[in-house]
Amino acid sequence: MLGTLDIAAANQGPADRPQTRFAALRSLITSPQLSFLMEAHNGLSAKIAQEAGFAGIWGSGLTLSASMGLRDSNEASWTQVLETLELMADATSLPILLDGDTGYGNFNNVRRLVKKLCDRKVAGVCIEDKLFPKTNSFIGEAQPMAEIDEFCGRIKAGKDSQTDDDFVLVARVEALICGHDMGEALRRAAAYHAAGADAILIHSKQSSAAEILKFAQVWENRAPLVIVPTKYYATPTEQFRQARISTVIWANHLLRGAISAMREVARTLKREESLVEIEHRIAPVDDIFRLVGNDELEEAESRYIPRKSLARGIILAASQGALGALTVAKPKCMVDVRGQPLLQRLVSTLAASGVRNITVVRGYGKETVKLVGVQTVDNDRHAETGELYSLNCAAAAIEGPTVIAYGDILFRKYILDNLLECGADIALAVDVSPLKGEARRDLVIADRPYTGDILDDSPVLLKQAGTDINPGEAHGEWMGLAAFSARGAGWLRDEIARARAEGVLESCDLPRLFTRLAARHPVQILYFTGHWMDVDTLVDLAAARTFSGA
Ligand code: SPV
Ligand code: MG
Numbered sequence: 001m002l003g004t005l006d007i008a009a010a011n012q013g014p015a016d017r018p019q020t021r022f023a024a025l026r027s028l029i030t031s032p033q034l035s036f037l038m039e040a041h042n043g044l045s046a047k048i049a050q051e052a053g054f055a056g057i058w059g060s061g062l063t064l065s066a067s068m069g070l071r072d073s074n075e076a077s078w079t080q081v082l083e084t085l086e087l088m089a090d091a092t093s094l095p096i097l098l099d100g101d102t103g104y105g106n107f108n109n110v111r112r113l114v115k116k117l118c119d120r121k122v123a124g125v126c127i128e129d130k131l132f133p134k135t136n137s138f139i140g141e142a143q144p145m146a147e148i149d150e151f152c153g154r155i156k157a158g159k160d161s162q163t164d165d166d167f168v169l170v171a172r173v174e175a176l177i178c179g180h181d182m183g184e185a186l187r188r189a190a191a192y193h194a195a196g197a198d199a200i201l202i203h204s205k206q207s208s209a210a211e212i213l214k215f216a217q218v219w220e221n222r223a224p225l226v227i228v229p230t231k232y233y234a235t236p237t238e239q240f241r242q243a244r245i246s247t248v249i250w251a252n253h254l255l256r257g258a259i260s261a262m263r264e265v266a267r268t269l270k271r272e273e274s275l276v277e278i279e280h281r282i283a284p285v286d287d288i289f290r291l292v293g294n295d296e297l298e299e300a301e302s303r304y305i306p307r308k309s310l311a312r313g314i315i316l317a318a319s320q321g322a323l324g325a326l327t328v329a330k331p332k333c334m335v336d337v338r339g340q341p342l343l344q345r346l347v348s349t350l351a352a353s354g355v356r357n358i359t360v361v362r363g364y365g366k367e368t369v370k371l372v373g374v375q376t377v378d379n380d381r382h383a384e385t386g387e388l389y390s391l392n393c394a395a396a397a398i399e400g401p402t403v404i405a406y407g408d409i410l411f412r413k414y415i416l417d418n419l420l421e422c423g424a425d426i427a428l429a430v431d432v433s434p435l436k437g438e439a440r441r442d443l444v445i446a447d448r449p450y451t452g453d454i455l456d457d458s459p460v461l462l463k464q465a466g467t468d469i470n471p472g473e474a475h476g477e478w479m480g481l482a483a484f485s486a487r488g489a490g491w492l493r494d495e496i497a498r499a500r501a502e503g504v505l506e507s508c509d510l511p512r513l514f515t516r517l518a519a520r521h522p523v524q525i526l527y528f529t530g531h532w533m534d535v536d537t538l539v540d541l542a543a544a545r546t547f548s549g550a
Contacts, residue, residue, distance in 0.1 A: 022121075025096075025097060026166045029124075029226070032244075035055065035056065035246060035248070039058045039059075040088055041066070042088065046088040046092045048254065049254065055095075056096070056097065058099065059096050060252055062255075063254070064076065064081055068080065068084075074101060074133035085122050089120055095124070097170065100113060100117075100126060101134045102128055102130050102131060103127040103154050107154045110155075114158045118164050118167055123166070126171075127171065129172065129192075130144065130145055131144055137205060142179045145174060145180075153195075155197050156196055169196070171199075173189050182218070186219065189223075197223065198224070199225070199226050200224070201227070201228070201249075202215050204227075207232055212243075213243050225243075225244070225246050310354070310401050311400075311403050311483065312358070312399065314359050314398070315333075315406075316361050316390050316391060316510075317363070319363065321335075323335060329368065330365045330369075332408050332535060333408055334365070335535070342408060342544065343371060347374055353417050360407070362379070375397075377394050385506045386507050387513075388504075388505055388506075388507075388510065389506045391513075400486045401483070401485055402488075403482070403484075404483075404484070408536070409481060410544055411532035419481065419482070424485070424524035425484065426514075427482065427484075427525075430446070430478055430525045430526065431477050443476075444462060444474060445464045450475065460526075461522055461523060462514055464518070475525075480534055495516055496513075
């Protein structure tokens with residue numbers, strides 16, 4: 001097994017192959033430059049280490065357990081540690097060197113640990129020559145150490161179990177921590193190196209780096225040296241470079257920084273009972289979203305969730321209608337069509353196209369307009385106001401992609417799907433079938449007529465809609481169904497505000513609104529040939545009872 005300083009070159013793969021995390025850790029540890037590993041203890045702190053520019057992570061036993069509220073005495077099970085490590089590996093692309101304590105038992109536990117670490121793309125493990133359950137190196141004196149031969153067995157077992165050639169096993173010498181002399185530390189380091197350790201971590205709890213630097217001098221770079229200067233923190237890093245230390249571990253500082261910050265925030269809030277003091281001193285909520293990659297999720301949603309599913313719906317159902325006795329006690333939207341109110345059918349069709357957040361504007365007979373799963377707003381002046389006034393009653397629902405429908409229409413699902421998927425900011429469904437009976441109300445003039453050419457997919461734009469159009473000039477009839485993108489919904493809100501300012505909010509109908517919108521923005525028309533109906537008369541109602549919306 002490779003284990004010396006010339007490994008880095010040996011592990012360079014072909015230029016076009018991305019470096020694995022295993023290879024990345026190996027080259028950090030073996031490179032002649034001084035490397036740094038930053039402690040992390042969960043997915044978020046791992047991200048913060050990466051964001052700061054560190055090239056590798058130390059999965060600290062102390063901080064992993066402390067962040068679970070546990071002591072650094074193997075109170076956390078090794079599978080709990082492994083699960084946290086998996087989250088850290090998922091959260092970053094950095095190589096992680098796990099502080100594997102004593103290996104959680106004997107050689108057999110080390111074997112299984114190393115296999116599992118390789119499975120989860122954890123690039124290396126450091127095991128220390130003490131006994132399970134371990135005690136943190138900075139607690140107490142003269143902690144018992146493992147026998148050298150037995151610990152060498154753990155090292156060999158670990159190296160024999162790695163499933164990636166670049167996996168790094170660091171052997172940690174605790175002799176100086178446990179009160180033994182330099183000779184013992186060097187003897188152990190040499191034995192561990194001979195047993196296959198890729199690097200030696202020489203640990204010290206002195207406040208000066210003297211014993212570490214002495215060790216490095218005598219060691220003479222026989223294998224990479226890793227250090228943890230928590231206690232001798234004042235030593236200039238340059239001294240580590242000169243001593244040809246391979247890797248410095250900042251072992252617990254993200255957790256300690258977090259403890260100070262959390263404590264400060266908690267105390268201030270307890271004292272002030274207000275957020276004012278705190279808000280500008282802490283990370284904004286958007287920072288959390290950014291760190292956990294919400295932008296990627298949004299991008300994925302746009303790829304995997306059909307656009308239509310994001311739209312809200314507004315149904316204008318305030319008018320009484322004129323279906324004789326059927327519309328005395330209730331408005332026409334509640335007239336029964338094959339066992340269901342007309343409005344319920346419409347709501348189901350919208351829902352089938354993913355429009356689920358629906359607001360119904362009620363007016364005539366409002367107490368009879370009750371449907372499960374829709375919100376209602378009321379136009380109590382429905383008798384003397386027009387459609388725009390009703391729409392304005394639902395102004396709060398015009399937010400993000402929005403579908404607007406008359407409450408007395410039925411249409412095949414594909415029509416709404418086409419509106420939602422066409423990519424227009426405002427899209428109107430227009431029927432080009434020959435006009436039946438009397439002139440229809442919502443006629444439309446576009447910039448070009450329907451051609452029937454299925455290869456012609458350039459957009460058709462609205463020029464004018466309304467009652468004042470000569471049927472002979474009309475290119476079709478608006479079906480009472482329109483879809484707005486988030487931007488289109490913004491234009492719609494602006495236009496409603498403009499109509500209010502001009503004093504026409506109460507009188508304006510939707511076709512006139514579309515004409516106004518078309519004067520400022522592209523209002524796209526999608527032509528259809530039938531497959532919809534509105535229920536204005538009893539004849540229409542009879543037809544509605546046989547209409548299929550599928
Ligand atoms: C850890 O970070 O858990 C370590 C380093 O083992 S130390 O706490 O210094 O022992
Ligand atoms: Mg530890």
